[in-house]
Amino acid sequence: MSYTTIEWTDQTWNPVTGCTKTSDGCKNCYAKDIANKKRLEGEEKYKYGFDIVKCHPETLSLPYKWKMPQKIFVNSMSDLFHKDVPFDFIKQVFQVMHHNEHLTFQILTKRPACLLELNPQLKWTDNIWMGVSVENEKVINRIDLLRQTDAKVKFLSIEPLLGSLNNLNLIGIDWVIVGGEKAENARPMKEEWVLDIQQQCKDQNVKFFFKQWGGKYGDGGDLLNGKRYKEIPEYTPSFFGMQIY
Numbered sequence: 288m289s290y291t292t293i294e295w296t297d298q299t300w301n302p303v304t305g306c307t308k309t310s311d312g313c314k315n316c317y318a319k320d321i322a323n324k325k326r327l328e329g330e331e332k333y334k335y336g337f338d339i340v341k342c343h344p345e346t347l348s349l350p351y352k353w354k355m356p357q358k359i360f361v362n363s364m365s366d367l368f369h370k371d372v373p374f375d376f377i378k379q380v381f382q383v384m385h386h387n388e389h390l391t392f393q394i395l396t397k398r399p400a401c402l403l404e405l406n407p408q409l410k411w412t413d414n415i416w417m418g419v420s421v422e423n424e425k426v427i428n429r430i431d432l433l434r435q436t437d438a439k440v441k442f443l444s445i446e447p448l449l450g451s452l453n454n455l456n457l458i459g460i461d462w463v464i465v466g467g468e469k470a471e472n473a474r475p476m477k478e479e480w481v482l483d484i485q486q487q488c489k490d491q492n493v494k495f496f497f498k499q500w501g502g503k504y505g506d507g508g509d510l511l512n513g514k515r516y517k518e519i520p521e522y523t524p525s526f527f528g529m530q531i532y
């Protein structure tokens with residue numbers, strides 16, 4: 288686990304590392320840069336680099352040690368539904384989440400076809416939030432695939448927003464996060480695209496979280512029309528689920 292600067296979560300937990308690029312949103316993948324840096328620094332977990340997907344069973348015991356209710360971003364350094372992650376391991380990750388209902392787990396994927404295929408075999412407890420990344424119109428069908436799953440809380444990470452998304456069907460979607468790209472060669476995000484998504488969330492009664500404008504140094508700030516928008520779905524962590532080990 289590590290503390291994170293990702294505003295919509297509290298901690299990250301990476302039972303898998305490594306990934307491969309799959310769509311336009313991956314162009315400046317931050318996970319690849321971090322993994323390469325960690326490999327150069329000699330960190331054991333990242334010795335295989337980024338391009339090889341590796342499961343880390345030794346990390347499965349970690350959530351049992353976290354006693355305080357908090358939000359945990361699962362696999363910030365990979366994609367749990369990558370084809371190279373064995374289903375047996377995904378099931379083990381879900382089992383850990385089931386055993387720790389005081390924690391809210393947030394999973395994000397760019398591979399919802401794989402997610403949907405496995406969905407009938409997955410048990411979705413209230414503390415598992417499932418999201419898909421949607422960076423432009425080309426991948427808008429990810430929302431339909433997510434909608435068909437049995438996840439209790441469903442969300443969209445629209446980051447980096449690369450074009451207008453003016454016809455979003457948000458039925459069954461609880462939360463939308465929007466952000467610009469933070470990278471040396473960051474692709475620009477227009478204000479009108481963000482405002483349009485904000486309005487669609489309002490019209491369809493969906494929580495809206497504006498993360499940041501992004502930019503070369505990520506210093507674009509997070510004000511939208513002079514205000515901060517940081518809505519988040521309500522959740523009630525269960526203290527009864529706390530494990531003592």
Ligand code: SF4
Pocket residue numbers: 306307308309310312313316317318319363364365366397
């Ligand atoms: S899916 Fe995510 S982790 Fe994988 S390459 Fe794309 S941006 Fe990086």
